[in-house]
Amino acid sequence: MRRKEYACPNGCSLPPRRKQLREYSDGTYGFDFYDFTFCPCCGSLMPYSLKKLKGFFEVYNIHTALSDAVQLIYKSEFESAAREAFIAVENYLKKKSGLDSHGFDLATRALSFEIDKQTGEIKRSPLIAINDLKNESERNEQDGIRYMLMGFFQGPRNLYQHNHIGSGVSNSISVIIEASFFLHLLDGHSITQNGRWIPEKMDYREIFQKMPKRIDRWKLIHLLKKRACRSKKNH
Incomplete structure (x- = not known):
């Protein structure tokens, strides 16, 4: 019985998940699971592959x-x-x-x-x-x-x-x-320009109003107070 993340999302019948002899990327060998990236029967992405792909797209x-x-x-x-x-x-x-x-x-x-x-x-x-x-x-x-x-x-x-x-x-x-x-x-993001953070004014009052959690509102107030103190010291 395969765990959900290693089973076909469409319910295709797959062989039991067992450790097999395999070669690793560094040239060494060992016994480990050899999992399908996508179902060999229907071609759908396996759940664990889909999770990795979503994470990659978020980073990219x-x-x-x-x-x-x-x-x-x-x-x-x-x-x-x-x-x-x-x-x-x-x-x-x-x-x-x-x-x-x-x-x-x-x-x-x-x-x-x-x-x-x-x-x-x-x-x-x-x-x-x-x-x-x-x-x-x-x-x-x-x-x-x-x-x-x-x-x-x-x-x-x-x-x-x-x-x-x-x-x-x-x-x-x-x-x-x-x-x-x-x-x-x-969009104008030329590769000839060095990547940099662009300073932008933010309306923290609006952000505060859109924070449903009290702890987050408290953290925001604390953060702004610390910034104000640093600004006074620098001047």
């Missing part, structure tokens, strides 16, 4: 525009999840550029720009700029991401759209991660 900070694709992969609808990710990126490009193109052509027109070869100045700005295009590194990033998006649509997207291809969980996760990478860039 998948773009919010991919929430439908993520929910589909949680349901083990891998091919649909990948297709939804392609749609999300295409719709995002359309919305930000104002173009009514599709796929390869959309990426080409939305991110392309022209430079005056004599002066080095921008002659035609892109409809979507992922950075300020002030130097060679930023312009290379703009061109590089444009080419990557063109390939994203020309290759994987077209295969999924025009052919019924069996897509395992690994391929679908890769598509979603790549889509999230593009979407964050389209």
Whole structure:
């Protein structure tokens, strides 16, 4: 009898969970459980795999525009999840550029720009700029991401759209991660900029009112008092 986290969510009959001889990642051997990532009968993610995947997506900070694709992969609808990710990126490009193109052509027109070869100045700005295009590194990033998006649509997207291809969980996760990478860039999160915390004013009164637990309200008051004391000392 398998424990719930190691049993197929659809009730498929699986062999008993026993320790087997296996090779570890460091090249050593031993007897341990060899668990299925997904059910070998129906292809659904096993519960313990689903839990790990959810944790990974939380750490990775998948773009919010991919929430439908993520929910589909949680349901083990891998091919649909990948297709939804392609749609999300295409719709995002359309919305930000104002173009009514599709796929390869959309990426080409939305991110392309022209430079005056004599002066080095921008002659035609892109409809979507992922950075300020002030130097060679930023312009290379703009061109590089444009080419990557063109390939994203020309290759994987077209295969999924025009052919019924069996897509395992690994391929679908890769598509979603790549889509999230593009979407964050389209939001202006250039990889040429160093990551940093952006100071932001917060209305702590509103936060206090939305704290149902008394202990949390007490902790917030205590935190603000400590900050006020530090501020006085620094001045």
